[in-house]
Amino acid sequence: MSPVTAADFLLLDSGAVFSEQTVRNGQDDPATKVLDQYDLPSYDxxxxxxxxxxxxxxxDQELMLEQKDQVRAFLDQGNILFFSGHLFRPWIPGASLFVPKTIRNHHDYTVTVLDHPIFAGVKSEDITYNKGVAGFFSRGHHPVPEGAEVLLRLAGEEPITYIDRFSTKGTIVVHAGRNLLKYRHNNHSGGRIGAQFAQFLFEEHQALQTRGVQA
Incomplete structure (x- = not known):
C-alpha cells in the first residue's frame, strides 16, 4: 500500500492568540497540515x-532547540524551512540570534525592498508603515550566514529577510517579523507578498529536487 500524500505545508501551531487566524486559515487549506508544536517530537x-x-x-524555541536535529534532517531531504520572528535559541542551521535595532526616529524603520520575485511590485512605504505608524514590519535583524541572499533591509542596511541555500541541503528563509504568507488581502502593494512568496516556495522546492537529481 502506498503512503498517503502529505500536505505541502506543515504549520506548527504555537497556541498563541495572535496566531489563531493563521491556524484557522491553515485548517481550511487542503495544502496545509496544522500540527500542535508539542506534537512535533513524536511526529514523523x-x-x-x-x-x-x-x-x-x-x-516555543526551547522545544525547537531540542528538535534542531530533526529540523536539519528535514532540510537535508531537500525541503524548505520558513521562520518568521526573533530567534533567541540556536535551532536554525547557520542562523544567528536576533539583534534589536536601536531606534532614534521613525525613519530608522524604513524598509528597503531589493529586487526579488517575492517582493515584486511592493512599495517600501506600504510595508514600512501600518496606518501611518512605522515599526510593525520589523524592529531588528539576524546577521546573515555566509552566502545568504538578502531580500529586505532596514535603514541602516540591517538584513530583515534572507534566503540561505548553503547551510543545509535545503533552503532556509528567515524573516525578522511576522509571517509573510499572511500578507494577502491588504489594500496596498504589501498584499502581493503572500501569493508571491507561496509561488516562490514551490519554485524553490522544485529547483531543490532538480539539483538533487543532478547531484
Whole structure:
C-alpha cells in the first residue's frame, strides 16, 4: 500500500492568540497540515512528505532547540524551512540570534525592498508603515550566514529577510517579523507578498529536487 500524500505545508501551531487566524486559515487549506508544536517530537517529520515547514514568532524555541536535529534532517531531504520572528535559541542551521535595532526616529524603520520575485511590485512605504505608524514590519535583524541572499533591509542596511541555500541541503528563509504568507488581502502593494512568496516556495522546492537529481 502506498503512503498517503502529505500536505505541502506543515504549520506548527504555537497556541498563541495572535496566531489563531493563521491556524484557522491553515485548517481550511487542503495544502496545509496544522500540527500542535508539542506534537512535533513524536511526529514523523521525515517520513510525512511535507515540502515546507512554517514556524512563526510565537513558537516555543526551547522545544525547537531540542528538535534542531530533526529540523536539519528535514532540510537535508531537500525541503524548505520558513521562520518568521526573533530567534533567541540556536535551532536554525547557520542562523544567528536576533539583534534589536536601536531606534532614534521613525525613519530608522524604513524598509528597503531589493529586487526579488517575492517582493515584486511592493512599495517600501506600504510595508514600512501600518496606518501611518512605522515599526510593525520589523524592529531588528539576524546577521546573515555566509552566502545568504538578502531580500529586505532596514535603514541602516540591517538584513530583515534572507534566503540561505548553503547551510543545509535545503533552503532556509528567515524573516525578522511576522509571517509573510499572511500578507494577502491588504489594500496596498504589501498584499502581493503572500501569493508571491507561496509561488516562490514551490519554485524553490522544485529547483531543490532538480539539483538533487543532478547531484
Amino acid at each position: 517529520l521525515l517520513g510525512a512528505g511535507h515540502k515546507f515547514l512554517v514556524i512563526d514568532e510565537f513558537i
